[in-house]
Amino acid sequence: MPLILGIETSCDETAAAVYNTERRQILSSELFSQVKLHEVYGGVVPEIASRSHVEKIDLIVDAALKNASIGLDEIETIAVTTKPGLASALLVGLGFAKSVAWATKKNLVGIDHNDGHIFSSFLDADGNFLSEASFFPLLCLSASGGHTSLHLVKDFYQHELIGHTLDDAAGEAFDKIGKIMDIGYPGGPLIEKLAREVDFVDTRNYPRSKKLAKSLDFSFSGLKTAVLYDLVNRGVYDLKTESSTEKLSPEIVKETASSLLNCVSDVFISKIKLALEIHPEIKTVSFVGGVACNKFIRGKISGFLENQRKGVHLLVPPPKFCTDNGAMIALAAAHKKSYDDFYLDIF
Ligand code: KG4
Ligand code: ZN
DSSP, X not given: OOEEEEEEOSSSEEEEEEEETTTTEEEXXXXXXXXXXXXXXXXXXXXXXXXXXXXXXXXXXXXXXXXXXXXXXXXXXXXXXXXXXXXXXXXXXXXXXXXXXXXXXXXXXEEEHHHHHHHHTTBOTTOBBOOOXXXXXXXXEEEOSSOEEEEEEEETTEEEEEEEBSSOOHHHHHHHHHHHTTOOSSHHHHHHHHHHTTTTOOSSOOOOXXXXXXXXXXXXXXXXXXXXXXXXXXXXXXXXTTEEOTTXXXXXXXXXHHHHHHHHHHHHHHHHHHHHHHOTTOOEEEEESGGGGOHHHHHHHHHHHHHHSTTOEEEOOOHHHHSSOSHHHHHHHHTOSOOBOTTOOOO
């Protein structure tokens, strides 16, 4: 039975999964999230991430094998993320994958994390691989804490980067604004929760960048500055002490979160709209990465396609496959036509 073990340690999740290439199904997907370890710093600390991966990787791989009800001897191929990501974190996964593959004589495959996210487009809630050729050409919007990009996908491993962020990633903007308002880390899920409490109103109407209106590239650092200065002008944030004042009420936090979410979803929709105009052949749009966990943004994109682009199919993986995971790495490996040798390196 051709089984692939996928390993992912590019950032702050130690993840492993088993994919059955015959049944075209993810049999198990396990992870340890380091969020609690980095929370106090308001962002990922590479040394802490790397140490935690070392502590957890064998436990997570073991759990993935157990939950798939298989032994390591049944695995044929080991796939591992080699780029992009934190060097010290990537090296843990790669070192582990190489050692196990060498000692047990298995195939080794290095996977680009971004390719993994693109492949996550095709996973349903039960881990089934939705392998319909009719999805192509597909537009993949990938948005997380580390990247925000648009790929035109013509087939598996035939994709072209047609837009990307020129500065901050969308998730990074959520996390940074969350930090400014001191709501906790990571900011994205908390911003969604707070915005829901005010029914996703858009009271602040933050600027939608006009400079990039005709481009498929994104920019979120200007939005972050606009939110910051809005808070400063309202007297709820002090630039000198770099902290919020006692005037920052829960209502202001909620309406800021909600307006921010509206702005980011409008930016996403405007880019999807432009990409569909430039590439009218696109049949499917997929939305992946940690930010794709956001139900409000998913709903906005789905509403836009239903109302204005009938016939364009939307694929959004379940949240467990949106954030970093080993399943997308195993799936990407199943479609790679070649193996790597033991000189495989990061980047
Ligand atoms: O894909 P991911 O797990 O890791 C990276 O590759 O970065 O994405 C994490 C990012 C964080 O920035 C987090 O704030 C954001 O995804 N995120 C969300 C939501 N859940 C996670 N952003 C908005 N709404 C959410 N519900
Ligand atoms: Zn990612």
